[in-house]
Amino acid sequence: MSREINSEYQPQKAKLIIICCVFIIAVCGIGYELIAGTITSYFLGNTVLQFSLTIGFFLFAMGIGSYISGKVEKNSVEIFVAAEIMIAIFGGSFSLLLFMFYSMLPEIFYPVFILLVLIIGTLIGLEIPLLVRFMKDYSSLNTALASALSVDYTGALVASILFPIVILPYTGIMQSSFIFALLNICGIFLFIGLFKNEIKRPKKYLISTIIITIILLGGLAYSAKLVSFFENKLFASEIIYSKQTPYQRIIMTKKNDDIRLFLDGNLQFCSIDEYRYHEVLVHPAMSQIPSKSNILVLGGGDGLAAREILKYSDVKKITLVDIDREMVDLCRSNNFIKNINNDSLSNPKMNIVIEDAFKFLEKDTSFYDAIFVDLPDPNNESLAKLYSTSFYKLAMERLAKTGMMTIQSTSTFLAPKTFWCVFNTVSSCAEHTKTMHVNVPTFGEWGFVMASHIKLGMAPLTVKTRYLNDGEMKNIFTMPNDLIWEDSEINTMDNPVILRYYEQDWKLWE
Secondary structure, X not given: OOOOOOOOOOHHHHHHHXXXXXXXXXXXXXXXXXXXXXXXXXXXXXXXXXXXXXXXHHHHHHHHHHHHHOOOOOOXXXXXXHHHHHHHHHHHOHHXXXXXXXXXXXXXXXXXXXXXXXXXXXXXXXXXXHHHHHHHOOOOHHHHHHHHHHHHHHHHHHHHHHHHHHHHHHHOHHHHHHHHHHHHHHHHHHHHHHHHHHOOOHHHHHHHHHHHHHHHHHHHHOHHHHHHHHHHHHOOOEEEEEEEOOOOEEEEEEEXXXXXXXXXXXXXXXXXXXXXXXXXXXXXXXXXXXXXXXXXEEEOOOOHHHHHHOOOOOOOEEEEEEOOHHHHHHHHHOHHHHHHHOOHHHOOOEEEEEOOHHHHHHHOOOOEEEEEEEOOOOOOHHHHHHHOHHHHHHHHHOEEEXXXXXXXXXXXXXXXXXXXXXXXXXHOOOOEEEEEEEEEOOOEEEEEEEEEOOOOOOOOOOOOOOOOOHHHHHHOOOOOHHHOOOOOOOOOOOOOHHHHXXXXXXXXXX
């Protein structure tokens, strides 16, 4: 027996509307999953773990929802509309709630996150079987099931493509929640229009949906201010710049003369003491190499390593490779950062390449007198490959015979397992290696690894520096007793052990 649809709709139109609802649910469902994984990765790191847990709990909840749908015998249309309204409410407020709890009650952030995922997943799992039932009234069960599943998978693909390429970088994480929720609202209006004859009080649902739509539109309009409000709770200083790029969230803060840059919540530099870090990264190698004409910087989109390299007049070309154009553009145009990096990124000697460092090395054929690897810590899988034997072998192949490479290698004191993993991994790829360390007040004891084809030594400084002098040049190569060498596994593409070491190290200091 066919359902009692609105007389304005023919069966084919009714079937098309149901298919549209399936598509909307699929897009929003995957959208909420991606938002959940992105937010927890942003706050907690370890991307694979966060996305694995999100997908696992979400699918588990969908199974619960599917089971519950089998118990629905009456008022299935009203139950579907109510479920869709609930998804719009919880989905729209998803990012807002996660930001709020992490910034104000971080100790219960994860339980709240799991609860929200379970609620949204259960509601979506409830809806899909109900939609198959509705579609079955206009075709056979086999056809209805095949149509629903094919549209569901297509919607999942569309959301998976649009989210990282368009929605997240151009709208931001909180706006994404409101956008997907408003898409849910479109499905509600379509469904109420189709089955209003089966809804006892359709005006009640319409009015409720209209009110929710207004609230969601308000949230969308003020989402940037909401994100700013909660992020200000996370940072001690005033946020003067924030932007979500396709690769990371950039935050810049200011307190008096203290400018700080954060990527995905992790401090990248503090203007008060960053010179200590960058002088040790650059000058021990630059002071030793006989030729300085062609230099490669992998990462370093802030232009601070380039600033130090440009102190050498015989440098002819610096190739800087950074994956994030937004990061480079900010550090090339922002007056605060330009004052810190001496406008190095606009220097005519700079050749800026926007590309993944690994991909760049794979196809590059040049040889470099010095290579500086100034990348973020290996706190996710994408970064872990840039600390692997495969990456270091490629880098060593591009290093001139008399050249030297310096690699930022995390904290020697706070993350010793990670530091020595970097050292041992580099040592497996290079003929000569040496450790360096420096105390940077905002970071603590920080480590570097130098590598070359020839024996490493020391040479006097020939440029002006704020921290380093010839005496300190000796100290940075001497490791104290409490930072002695540790054995470790080698980090490879196939077995990224550095992620485990990094998590173990920093867990002690949480």
